[in-house]
Amino acid sequence: MLNAIPLNDQSTRCSTCSLGQLCLPIGMSAQDVEKMDTLVQERVRVRKGESLYRLGDPLDAVYAIRFGTLKTHVTMEDGRAQITGFHLPGEVVGFDGLTEMRHASDATALEDTEVCVVRYNEIQTLSASLPSLQHQFMRLMSREITQDQMMLITLGSMRAEERLAGFLISLSERLSARGYSPSEFVLRMSREEIGSYLGLKLETVSRLFSRFAEAGLIQIRQRHVKLVDMDGIRQLLGKTAC
Amino acid sequence: MLNAIPLNDQSTRCSTCSLGQLCLPIGMSAQDVEKMDTLVQERVRVRKGESLYRLGDPLDAVYAIRFGTLKTHVTMEDGRAQITGFHLPGEVVGFDGLTEMRHASDATALEDTEVCVVRYNEIQTLSASLPSLQHQFMRLMSREITQDQMMLITLGSMRAEERLAGFLISLSERLSARGYSPSEFVLRMSREEIGSYLGLKLETVSRLFSRFAEAGLIQIRQRHVKLVDMDGIRQLLGKTAC
DNA sequence: CGCCCGGTTGATCATTTTCAAGCACGGTGG
């Protein structure tokens, strides 16, 4: 199912990786990044629909996305599921569940995806000779906490319209940071998945997309979106403001 | 405003602290815990209503609660606020904002509270001679991520009734772990604060409490709660289940 | 003693969900 890709060429190195300052090395000095070139010994290919890991799986690594898109999600005993995040290249997944050394969620590919395997052991070992690596991992985990808390605001105090506007803006910004168009992109997830992420039903998501389109804010055809009026979309976000 | 308490007596030590296995040392060996006895050099008293830190404050420490209750909350530009957590003795706050080394939220005391100051520098330094400390901090941060994700499920896919039932159960379990009664306790937060945390309005919280009481699940008088029918409350949680 | 804040309760309203029907695109097989 999962396709391991043994590595021996230069392309494996963080110091020469094109994702560079979007990924693990974000904010680190060039020297320090070179020292972590041995950190990633393995890459894994995950096909669309397959899982990189599942809730309860032993956790021995975190994963940096090279290309593709992942969703992380939790399913409750009663079958209800919540998507906790959509993840783009350069983002690191798997920080949950370090407490029990077992994954606390599932990670599933929304399209064919490749990740760098960052073994937890290696992190621990390498940190001894590269103290900034330890700091780096704490920063990455901290960022995840901050992002989750932003999401709590979204789900706790925003209306459907604001949530979807925020979703589009966030996606636009993240794609833009990766060199893609900020105004025109393909949604890799279904209406239902967007709904799960935003705490809405798929019909509500669909209706809102139609409404945004009718208002001239976006153009949408299937999963292809074009953000026509960014300012207008941004205004939706702070609409209930004083 | 904040009351620093310089330390020199035994009571400062993690190895002899009564919160022991609820707090920083959770899961660590006795030897390792002794080695971290120098970690906490300072304690701080925060009076009811005062803030331990505020959004944007330089972050140079995380804080372990000795006694009292804190809320962590984020306020948006437009004034809307979201409470992201209520924190009991033994819990560690301040892990957000490590990315920018500035706090990404506010922490405010709901009653007079005392915290142990754990300087980030000290963590870094001590980790060199005590590798398990590094692992420990990652575990604590990971736990925070997992908890936030549980909260995302709550806000994203639960109904008001389920949210409040879950809140009561969670509080009961955490108080119980600290040696308090699991069935009878005092809410340190207002209806409005509960509402903010659960993504509900204060009136809804109030109504639900009344409804729970009428159904014989709880007794409530002001902020004093008694959980009468734990099983019944638990059933509310999985109600919409299949 | 009286005020004030926090809480309760009721009536009404808005938003989102639910249920239901139908559409469009992509793939499959005759």
Add this chain to the structure above:
DNA sequence: CCACCGTGCTTGAAAATGATCAACCGGGCG
């Protein structure tokens, strides 16, 4: 090549959940 099927999406109407507005209560404190 086209008819057929299924999945994902759209749209409408009705229902439900929670929000809002408003009045009132009551305990604690100056």
